[in-house]
Amino acid sequence: MARKVRVRFAPSPTGALHIGGVRTALYNYLFARQHGGDMLLRIEDTDSTRFVPGAEEYILEALDWLGIGIDEGLRWENGKIVQVGNHGPYRQSERREIYHQYVDQLIQSNHAYYAFDTPEQLDAKRAEIPNFQYDARTRMQMDNSLVIGMDEAKRRIAAGEKYVVRFLIEPDENITVHDLIRGDVTINSSILDDKVLYKSADDLPTYHLANIVDDHLMEVSHVIRGEEWLPSAPLHVLLYRAFGWTDTMPEFAHLPLLLKPDGNGKLSKRDGDRLGFPVFPLEFHNQKDGSVSSGYRESGYFPEAVINFLALLGWHNSTDQEMFTMDELIQQFSLDRVSKSGAKFDYEKGKWFNHQYLQLKSNEELATLFMPILLDKVPSLAGNSAVLIGSTSVVEATVAQVIGLVKDRVNFVPELWEQANFFFVAPTEYDEKSLAKRWKEDSPRHMTELLEVLEGINDNDWTTPAGKTAEEGVLNTVVMNWIAEHEYGVGIIMNAFRICLVGAARGPHIWTITDVLGKAETLRRVRQALSTLN
């Protein structure tokens, strides 16, 4: 097939974009880019009752944040929605006129009919007859144009009666759908019901009709979507046939589902709340029900980590490679290497990916990201930013230096504060556990003596000279000599000293801490600890 590859991501604006939807969008995007094709974004808002304000913006902004580019349809540009392409409009609610025409075509070719049964009547029927289905076996007992005749049907419609248009499905026909991931899938048409294609109540088609008409009109070549659509794929094939579009029918690929980490079943928003991780890319404030959902972005995830993690949930290139840039994914992605079975969402692995990407970032880059958090925690630092060296403030340079000391122990930028807070703020309380284990009876005396030793060191000798290791500095030599002289234990002294500076038994090497703190602050903290802990 020489047809140009055109794929689409077609979400419904019914809330935040689920992480499974993000993966579907990603796979579509990778496939499009790899084949030099187009990635379209269409909004499927044919259910007016489920529309959530802000959802559209949310979806587009999320894809933009993740670097999933849109070539045609709706996309996010400079904080607002723009429409590109000449197959629009790209919102189904704005395509009513188009659907009317195709609904009429189906009626005229006897592939569809008018039905007047109300939802209440249908409910009653279902209650009355077990496994009731509106199909070849039952349609002639219902209230529709097949029974009452077209003239009568038109009369009732003209009189303002509400109706739907149903697809007439011929029974007992085997329909085979070729799926790029699963191979041929065959079902018998008798299990399908006469699907509602159009509802006059809101003058909108249902998903099935709108989807087929739009994919056809937008010249979509490949439909890559979630596995939940597999059962209705044969219906879609039947629609393509009814319209006479079989020669341009897109190819199908149904992706495995993202499952909850524990137990069984589809990953849901509730699982995230319950297990404490986001299931949405961005934080979402639902204007309809007032709920707030956490997002990966706000939790400190890098978009490239989310992409990498998601890409591997259901796809694998058969090598041991785990880290992939978007470009590598575009190059290597392939539908026939997508798994058939659902993947449980392993949040821990996601954290690991973020850790990897965080280590790849420069200290300066991380400092820029961390600065707002730091200034929020320590507002007094804000004034210091005024002093600039080049474009970097003195404080920011220090922040970058400190980040370099602690970044290998964090997974997320916000965690930098927990690891580095003592560099910016002297401890006001001391960790109980550390105290119990490391602050001994002799510690106050040791620290008092150490204070004298440290006071004797020249200001110029305090900081470790460039190019030397912390152990080669004057501080280390002097302190170690003093320890040896008095036959103290290195551990007992250093740990007590650490508690004075940090407030707990944690953190990087002690001399790198004294380097950053400087002599005055170091001494001040030891004195403060002595007066607090005595």
Add this chain to the structure above:
RNA sequence: GGUGCUAUCGUCUAGUGGCCUAGGACAACGGCCUCUCACGCCGUAAACCCCGGUUCGACUCCGGGUAGCACUACCA
């Protein structure tokens, strides 16, 4: 209930009839490093759903079970 899809370590997965005493990664556990906590490094434990068949030989092919999931709306 009906229809369809799926089935390898706890999890993501490699494996396309002999390279498999089943490989990698996350998590777990142990060790090393060390003034602490981490990181890192090294190592340990951990799986072919069951039953038949085909074959000289099945994780791989076939059949049947079983289990899980999805769908079964005037929702997508």
